[in-house]
Amino acid sequence: MAMAEKLTGAARDAALARLPHWRAAKERDAIERRLVFRDFSQAFAFMTRVALAAEAADHHPEWFNVYKIVDIVLTTHDADGLSQRDIDLAHKIDAFAADFGI
Numbered sequence: 001m002a003m004a005e006k007l008t009g010a011a012r013d014a015a016l017a018r019l020p021h022w023r024a025a026k027e028r029d030a031i032e033r034r035l036v037f038r039d040f041s042q043a044f045a046f047m048t049r050v051a052l053a054a055e056a057a058d059h060h061p062e063w064f065n066v067y068k069i070v071d072i073v074l075t076t077h078d079a080d081g082l083s084q085r086d087i088d089l090a091h092k093i094d095a096f097a098a099d100f101g102i
């Protein structure tokens, strides 16, 4: 797959403006979202859907799960920063979350 290019400037700002559930990470060029589910079963079902979508796109989240909380960080390691691949995955994640009423 072609190397992803880092998003910068107005393109980056516009992409983030369309992802209100996400915020820029403090220490890195990445975006993050915390999701709180009803219970662990819901959280893990959601993670399964994200995992399959991530594998299909060959673009993977950094994430951390405790009980019903899932913290997700998206960045593109190949680009050393945020790329369109992260934006695309964030939108898929938001759509999955919406299916869980989040």
Ligand SMILES: C[C@H](O)[C@H](O)[C@H]1CNC2=NC(N)=NC(=O)C2=N1
Pocket (backbone or CB within 6 Å): 001, 058, 059, 060, 061, 075, 076, 077, 078, 079
């Ligand atoms: C070889 C493979 O395409 C790369 O290692 C992919 C896999 N998944 C990835 N996921 C993320 N988040 N960033 C990457 O740069 C990346 N690269």
